[in-house]
Amino acid sequence: MQENELYQWLAGYGIPVPDYKFFPLHGELISEPYPVALKIVSPGIVHKTEVGGVALNLDSPQELEKARERILANLHSHGIIPGEGDGWIVTRMYEGIELFFGVTWDPAFEKVILFGAGGTRVEIDRDICYIDSEAGEEEIKHAISRTRIGRIFTDGFRGKKYDIRLVVDLVQKLQRLEVSELDCNPVMLTENGLVVVDARARVGDLPLPGRPLKHIPALFQPVHTAIIGVSGHTEKVGYALAKNNAGDPDCCYVNPHLDTLFNKKVFARIEDLPEIDTAVLCIPPGALQDSIERLIPKKVKNIVIITAGFREAGRDERFLQELADRYGVNIIGPNCLGIYMKGKNLTFGPESMKNGEVNLFSQSGAIVAELMDKALYRNIGFENIVSTGNMADVDFGNLVYSYQGMHAINLYIEGVSNGKNLLRAIRQRKVPVRVFKAGRTEAAKKAAFSHTGNLAGNYELFTGLMESAGAQILRDINGLLYPYDLKKVLIVTNAGGAGTVMSDLISDKLLTLSGEQVDELGKVLPHHWSKNNPIDIIGDATHERYLKVLEIADRFGADAIYVLVTPQFMTDTEDISRIFVDHAFHTQLFPVLLGGVKMEAARCILRKAGVTYFEELTEAVSFL
Amino acid sequence: MQENELYQWLAGYGIPVPDYKFFPLHGELISEPYPVALKIVSPGIVHKTEVGGVALNLDSPQELEKARERILANLHSHGIIPGEGDGWIVTRMYEGIELFFGVTWDPAFEKVILFGAGGTRVEIDRDICYIDSEAGEEEIKHAISRTRIGRIFTDGFRGKKYDIRLVVDLVQKLQRLEVSELDCNPVMLTENGLVVVDARARVGDLPLPGRPLKHIPALFQPVHTAIIGVSGHTEKVGYALAKNNAGDPDCCYVNPHLDTLFNKKVFARIEDLPEIDTAVLCIPPGALQDSIERLIPKKVKNIVIITAGFREAGRDERFLQELADRYGVNIIGPNCLGIYMKGKNLTFGPESMKNGEVNLFSQSGAIVAELMDKALYRNIGFENIVSTGNMADVDFGNLVYSYQGMHAINLYIEGVSNGKNLLRAIRQRKVPVRVFKAGRTEAAKKAAFSHTGNLAGNYELFTGLMESAGAQILRDINGLLYPYDLKKVLIVTNAGGAGTVMSDLISDKLLTLSGEQVDELGKVLPHHWSKNNPIDIIGDATHERYLKVLEIADRFGADAIYVLVTPQFMTDTEDISRIFVDHAFHTQLFPVLLGGVKMEAARCILRKAGVTYFEELTEAVSFL
The missing domain is CATH 3.40.50.261 (Succinyl-CoA synthetase domains)
Known part of the structure; x- marks a missing residue:
């Protein structure tokens, strides 16, 4: 499809395309307002930029005319001689943030929409997300939020605000478009709207959809x-x-x-x-x-x-x-x-x-x-x-x-x-x-x-x-x-280092302690405890301190409490492990017994009692 | 430091800066060749772009004059009235790939150079690497290769080739520069060179360096x-x-x-x-x-x-x-x-x-x-x-x-x-x-x-x-x-799935099998083995097949062989574990015993014999 046909076709779906005019190959080139862009239109030329077929920022009819000559010379140097049916497109120049939109056909997922940072960044950064052709608005927004460029919709950019609904709207139009391959790059985004400045499509017979989803x-x-x-x-x-x-x-x-x-x-x-x-x-x-x-x-x-x-x-x-x-x-x-x-x-x-x-x-x-x-x-x-x-x-x-x-x-x-x-x-x-x-x-x-x-x-x-x-x-x-679905967890640990490592693994799932909760824990803990989640109950903690802390933390409304035990000098690992066997808690407790020889008996106690426990931090968070 | 002073100062270190001219606030603005850029220079204006203090792509003395009026109006609307000492810089327009270079002072690492994608991408993408002020050429190149923009130096971009030595050279100049804070953005890169188009610096007393490194x-x-x-x-x-x-x-x-x-x-x-x-x-x-x-x-x-x-x-x-x-x-x-x-x-x-x-x-x-x-x-x-x-x-x-x-x-x-x-x-x-x-x-x-x-x-x-x-x-x-330093490893597995998961974890460390090696292994394996590394010896493998394969693979020159054992229907886990105790191999073997109950006795055999083994794929590759 030629660029002018493509513009028409996209516009038919309500997709914003540039104001453009088509001129025959040797016709007079005129346009208002300036500046404008001039592009060759010829079935044989797919990648216009690469053969010098585009001129930007033209300010007057004289510049337009000079640009036509320059483009024809470029094409000639690539061995391309435009035919009589070919012509020119003149469009307004658009400014804004360059975006990329695309459509692709995947063997497993069928029609898929692509969105991301446009212009040259498509090639260098691949800052792209994938959106299913049946995704609803929330799902589209979720996908957009996973791109880096997507941040401009929440944070703004250089003092300007950009409306994510413009992107969602274009994605939804592409979802309805009957096409299996389409590249829109760049799409220019401003605070007021967006426009598909350049596009390429392959329109043809659509592949057949897969089997329907049967209920069994x-x-x-x-x-x-x-x-x-x-x-x-x-x-x-x-x-x-x-x-x-x-x-x-x-x-x-x-x-x-x-x-x-x-x-x-x-x-x-x-x-x-x-x-x-x-x-x-x-x-x-x-x-x-x-x-x-x-x-x-x-x-x-x-x-x-x-x-x-x-x-x-x-x-x-x-x-x-x-x-x-x-x-x-x-x-x-x-x-x-x-x-x-x-x-x-x-x-x-x-x-x-x-x-x-x-x-x-x-x-x-x-x-x-x-x-x-x-x-x-x-x-x-x-x-x-x-x-x-x-x-x-x-x-x-x-x-x-x-x-x-x-x-x-x-x-x-x-x-x-x-x-x-x-x-x-x-x-x-x-x-x-x-x-x-x-x-x-x-x-x-x-x-x-x-x-x-x-x-x-x-x-x-x-x-x-x-x-x-x-x-x-x-x-x-x-x-x-593991079957667990945890939103907010507490970490109780006798080792600050292990608590730090675990925090890195689940930083977005840590319950924040209130001032009252800190005070309550402070009553049973040495003064240099962490006053924070992870609750670092200090290396000399024995089962008594673990139990006191867990009885208090049990009321904090966490989905689970990870109880980290490292074999330190004073650590009575077997007595600590019996806490999980002998005491009832409202909150799900996950003992994480880190170490080897000194933990063997404790692990055995938990295994015999049918208590789920972990031996590694990575395993403990593997389902989060 | 004003822009013109900064240009001079950078040029003194051999850093490429634009051809520019300084004009007093009300002096005549002339320049050749066009197009040019016009920028206000005033001690009170740090972020020129944000107050409309810059005009680009000016094609004639008339446009320059109009731009001056426009900029003064912009400044006025921001409440800024330039004083008599202020003036203008006119520079050539530069095209190319926008890069970012910077200098920062970190409390632990002291002077650090930054390099990455420039222009607006600094804010959106943070495609940045950090380079120590004492890094040599190879170390600088290594850092550059970890940015996305760094790919243009190996792959080229849109048919053009870019020379990494231009970047290394500028980094080395910044390493020598006596400055604690500097932003160069954009630096325009072409096939033939680069130029610092815009820069801001804070020059002042440098922080003192830390203690010398003592030998103990x-x-x-x-x-x-x-x-x-x-x-x-x-x-x-x-x-x-x-x-x-x-x-x-x-x-x-x-x-x-x-x-x-x-x-x-x-x-x-x-x-x-x-x-x-x-x-x-x-x-x-x-x-x-x-x-x-x-x-x-x-x-x-x-x-x-x-x-x-x-x-x-x-x-x-x-x-x-x-x-x-x-x-x-x-x-x-x-x-x-x-x-x-x-x-x-x-x-x-x-x-x-x-x-x-x-x-x-x-x-x-x-x-x-x-x-x-x-x-x-x-x-x-x-x-x-x-x-x-x-x-x-x-x-x-x-x-x-x-x-x-x-x-x-x-x-x-x-x-x-x-x-x-x-x-x-x-x-x-x-x-x-x-x-x-x-x-x-x-x-x-x-x-x-x-x-x-x-x-x-x-x-x-x-x-x-x-x-x-x-x-x-x-x-x-x-x-x-773990003390091991492995470059190329083999995986032998009785479970294709586990081999696949492990391949994802260490894809760059997998030894490629030669045709002869595939033939040799084929002599002792069922015809539907993987013919590839991971060597999938099929779910019905017993210790005899493991041993035959390991005796052959031992000659392949790998730094180590990971031997994955999953508890499948025919798996004689204890006999397999005895292979690692009873037989001598040239290559370091790492048994990875995946599972629970059926693996307990096998693990015990290895522990008693002092053989290093793993229970999880993630642990097995944790040091790679």
């Missing part, structure tokens, strides 16, 4: 289950799955070569099963389609495919999505560890998991296995676990959209194929959604691709869109193991 | 030691110090109220001691000066003051520096945990520390205590530990400058008063210097101040200067516990 609450309520492909060989996953469900009378086993397993009858054929809602399949890839079709008459709703060897091995798995759509069932996997739902452990991971509050939906089965094992050690319980595997059908969007519980949702993601649906689901969330995204660096993207066949995508685009939609991005994978 | 190698070689203020009461630090040195025949105890302690004679008075090189004092603050003076005749070289209650409690401690200077001794502390030197444990921290390779110099005694305890648990040995305390005399600069060993130096720093000396010491280092700096956020700065009385300073300035001088900035405090 049944996945979270398995009752009558079956494991297809149980095994008596301990080294087979069909054995582990059977073992993890040996105590469940509503779980049926299927294997044509077995009669009983774990004192349970084994069905020879799927046809022999009673009605079931959830089936787990650990059978050869070639047997999957047939088995799924034979499960349909059993009223199955959820099919979990443990079997590997599909996309990650370069083999086609699209038939699974087709089966899911044709029969209206939910397919998890293939290539996964299984699912755990409120005590029903349909995974081949550890048995005897504790029921609890953590929701973990993970694209990596090994990460699930690791976190389950760690949770066992630390007495952490799960509400639901889904090892998503290759996501031939059910993906993160479906899971977040359909979860109806009360606790935070933690996601481990390497790459998604339908990010748009995940954003839609996150926008409707009623609980916090936390995301750990692997594949930030090129090396990690390569590693992720080699083990899942997933493209990891652009990390900044992914995390930017997720954050603006309302998800929290975790920087530490350990954060996936 | 004797600190690291204590032989004949004394503990002044030993105690028989187990809750006193004088007891712990005595206990930690009970087995050392060269360590004398002093306490007027004791005869013997731990079967050792206790001297009643300092006068009774034999000659000693190192004394540790845990006596009341008021007794310090007298004791130090009585130690001088004993030829003491190092005095370690455990005693607290000085600057951190608001009490003057400058007499300690005066004593150190007067008698030529090294004073450590006050308010510290002591020192540990190659087996001599002059701390009141844990006894029976392992001798090893880690050097830890820390401003926080509690952090020392925590890391010593953790090291005991993990079988990590120390070469030297210095708990620096308040640094009344010996500071980080002295320690880094005087260490003559072979291993990396790890520093925990909250705030320094003589950063210039530390930079000088780091520049002369023969071993890696790693720094964890607490006090990045305002909350943490407040916490640090309340427990040490130290101002934490500007984090970006501190870390920028340190990094350019050659130190490595640690983001995770756990990194202080």
Whole structure:
């Protein structure tokens, strides 16, 4: 599209474009008021500036005429001879702050709007944010606030005030624009308005949108289950799955070569099963389609495919999505560890998991296995676990959209194929959604691709869109193991240094102590305590001082109190750890036992009592 | 200084300034060639632009004259009436890339040069680096490379090439300039040169430089030691110090109220001691000066003051520096945990520390205590530990400058008063210097101040200067516990997800496998292994596959191999952990045992055998 056509087209959407006039190649150039800019318009010239096709700040008809000659000479020196259909655009000169707006089409997120600092800064600074085409006003503002240039809307700039609504309005117009690629640079912003001074677009057939977001609450309520492909060989996953469900009378086993397993009858054929809602399949890839079709008459709703060897091995798995759509069932996997739902452990991971509050939906089965094992050690319980595997059908969007519980949702993601649906689901969330995204660096993207066949995508685009939609991005994978949602916390510490380090990690979550609270604590503390949060109760603190301080701080209304214990000369670590076992507090307490040998017995006390504790500051804040 | 005077002064140092002419307030304004800029010059006007005192792009004498009237009207509207001594500067218009150069005076680092993106970007982007006034060419280039604008010197910009030597040259001139505050903005950069278009300076008496950097190698070689203020009461630090040195025949105890302690004679008075090189004092603050003076005749070289209650409690401690200077001794502390030197444990921290390779110099005694305890648990040995305390005399600069060993130096720093000396010491280092700096956020700065009385300073300035001088900035405090200096590593993993996450953490340290190496590994691995580093040996790997892969990878010349083990269905964790105990490898191996319950026995095997291992990915890379 030529510049004059583009201006017209943008103006049709209410987008502010310059006052401009089009002149034929050899026509007279006149314009008012001066100064003006002159630009060549020719289908063959995409980057006008680079071939000397633009002249700025022209003050008179004479200068316009001289500029035309100069531009033609420039073009000539680049081997460009404009044709008869070509011409000139003369526009007013605009001043203001240079902004950048763009539209791009991402394979996972479809249409995405870009906003940031414009002019040459696009290339040097990449001070850009990403905005989903379906983002509402608040989400747009949130994205803008994450750019450096965005500060001018809150702080002003050099005594001038700029209205963020101008930017939001243009973003919303770009959201409606039917285009897959557009660059507006610069867009000139003044206190009174903005105008798209220069733009380039590729208009053509829009790519097709992805699958609609399906609602699958049944996945979270398995009752009558079956494991297809149980095994008596301990080294087979069909054995582990059977073992993890040996105590469940509503779980049926299927294997044509077995009669009983774990004192349970084994069905020879799927046809022999009673009605079931959830089936787990650990059978050869070639047997999957047939088995799924034979499960349909059993009223199955959820099919979990443990079997590997599909996309990650370069083999086609699209038939699974087709089966899911044709029969209206939910397919998890293939290539996964299984699912755990409120005590029903349909995974081949550890048995005897504790029921609890953590929701973990993970694209990596090994990460699930690791976190389950760690949770066992630390007495952490799960509400639901889904090892998503290759996501031939059910993906993160479906899971977040359909979860109806009360606790935070933690996601481990390497790459998604339908990010748009995940954003839609996150926008409707009623609980916090936390995301750990692997594949930030090129090396990690390569590693992720080699083990899942997933493209990891652009990390900044992914995390930017997720954050603006309302998800929290975790920087530490350990954060996936905790269900807590904390806004304001207290730190009680016997080591000023550790309190300082922790403050750096969660500076925006520190509750500010009131004067009365400082006075109250002062009554039980040595005079040189910190009089501040972190509450530094000094290195010689024993369990008595810890207890007195915690009893007072318990009334301060924090969401949690981190209790840092370092092994100093007077520190009675075991007695301190018993505080968390023997005393009841209103506030959630998190002991953070820093050290090694001197902390072993204390940690043991907490582990035995089922108290959640941390061994590292970074782990303690990993979910914040 | 007026603009015309400033131009002259800068030009005197060989700094490129614009061609300019000065005109009296009502004199005729003429200039060649056009276009030009016109600026008011008046002692009362510091920020010309903000009062409309500048006109740009003037094309003729007529425009110059109109601009003068416009500027006078602008000034009038701001209530400014120029006096008879005031005048005008007319300069050529300069085009190019806008840069910022500055000089500032920091309380800890004294004179510091700033460089970055200029014009309005100084305020919006703060794309700035800090350069020490003593930095050499390579250090200057290193700093520049950490700005975004610095990319134009490597990548060019819009087809043009820019020469970093122009920037280095101007920085070096600013290093020589006798000024404590200077802003040059913008400095216009073209392919052919640069020119300081606008500048402001504060010239006056320069602040005095800090203490010279003294060399204190004797600190690291204590032989004949004394503990002044030993105690028989187990809750006193004088007891712990005595206990930690009970087995050392060269360590004398002093306490007027004791005869013997731990079967050792206790001297009643300092006068009774034999000659000693190192004394540790845990006596009341008021007794310090007298004791130090009585130690001088004993030829003491190092005095370690455990005693607290000085600057951190608001009490003057400058007499300690005066004593150190007067008698030529090294004073450590006050308010510290002591020192540990190659087996001599002059701390009141844990006894029976392992001798090893880690050097830890820390401003926080509690952090020392925590890391010593953790090291005991993990079988990590120390070469030297210095708990620096308040640094009344010996500071980080002295320690880094005087260490003559072979291993990396790890520093925990909250705030320094003589950063210039530390930079000088780091520049002369023969071993890696790693720094964890607490006090990045305002909350943490407040916490640090309340427990040490130290101002934490500007984090970006501190870390920028340190990094350019050659130190490595640690983001995770756990990194202080390891002596390793790794350039290229391999990752062997049974979990693709964990390998991906780790790749994100150390993407620039991954060794690239050659085609032959891939072929060699392929002979012992399933066909769907990753064929890449991380070497994903697939979830069903047992110890046999781990061993085969490690025996091959051992020949690849990596500085270390991280061996990630996650508890998957087939994982024989104990047998895998025995590989690290039973087999000898050329390459340093780091087992990373991820999980909980299933890893406990394996961790135990490694701990008992004294093998360094990790439980978290973040910890495993904390020192890289």
